Amino acid sequence: MSSPSESHRERLKQAQKIMEQPSDYKVCEGCGSIVTVRTTACPSCHAYKFDETEPRVVAQAKALAKRQANSVLSSDLA
Incomplete structure (x- = not known):
């Protein structure tokens, strides 16, 4: 399992990727998850x-x- 600071860095990195190409993503109205447009x-x-x-x-x-x-996540269960 990753450390809290490592997890936070990964979340920031993923957020940056999404903010650079927001047209590639959408927000679930049920739970607020961000998923790809497909x-x-x-x-x-x-x-x-x-x-x-x-x-x-x-x-x-x-x-x-x-x-x-x-x-x-599935990685949390491994």
């Missing part, structure tokens, strides 16, 4: 309604980068 159902909550507007994607990327991760 995703049809959220892998986290299985919702299918998304907000694809760039301001919303950027705002959500910033918000998620600032807080601690709270999702269980």
Whole structure:
């Protein structure tokens, strides 16, 4: 398992990637996850309604980068 500071750096790095190309992503209206535009159902909550507007994607990327991760990933179970 990664250290908290390592996890935070990775979240900042991912947020930067999303903010550089917000048109490639969308925000799940069910849980707030950011997914790629080609995703049809959220892998986290299985919702299918998304907000694809760039301001919303950027705002959500910033918000998620600032807080601690709270999702269980497959890597957490290994």
